[in-house]
Amino acid sequence: MDIGIISARYARALFAFAKDRGTETRVYNDIKMLATSFEKEAALKEVLDNPVLPETDKKRLIRSAAGIEVCPEFERFIQLVLQYKRESLLQIMCLIYISLYRKEKNINRIYLYTAVPLAKDLKDKLTNDIQQKTGGTIEFSEHINPELIGGLIIRMNNYQMDASVASQLKRVKKQLMEKNRQTEE
Known part of the structure; x- marks a missing residue:
């Protein structure tokens, strides 16, 4: 069984x-919440993988991990996943759906690392x-x-811009060590 292919099929179908129903954004928000729950709580996957836990409990758990009020399309999707015993692939399905949605809507994910919270205007x-x-x-x-001491690091897709004070200090230290090594020779 190829979990990647199965997960991708489910995500693309969802x-x-x-x-088709015009609810892809609402499903995206539900899926993002569930993906965040998987990320923050590793035990969620373990509980869903438990074959002893009844389907109704799994459904209730997934629904609460995705948010209080999930849309009907997401509800039907969860029912399908549980019916075919694919809950162990649910986290991967979420990540693939998120990727499909972001690509379709031209959404770029930016990771911003700073030493202190960035001012809203900046x-x-x-x-x-x-x-x-x-x-x-x-x-x-x-x-x-x-x-980071100061400055910031921005990551987007495969691009990273590091303008942190810590990185600049490391570069200066490296240059000084190289010069010191050259003068000793």
Whole structure:
């Protein structure tokens, strides 16, 4: 059994179904919430993989992990996943659906790492600049890391811009060590 192929088929089918009904954004929000729950709580996957747990309990657990009120399309999807005993693949299905949705809607995921929280006006300016350059929408994921000392690191797709003070200090240290090594020779 190829879990990637099966998961992709389910995710694509859900995306097509939701798109036909005009609810792909609502399903996206439910799926994102469920994916976040999987990410934050590793035990969720373990519980869903438990063959002893009744289907009704699994359904209730998935529904609560996806948010209080899930849309009917997502509800039907969960019923289908449970009916065919594919709950062990649900996390992968979520990630594939998210990827399909973002590609379709031209949404760029930006990971922003700073030493302190970024001011709202600076974050808005950064968002506008990136949106103009990419022509798409931006979803920010902000992370605070005091070890950066100052500055920021931006990751988008396969691109990373590191303008942190910590990285600059490491580069200066490396250059000084190389010069010191050269003078010793």
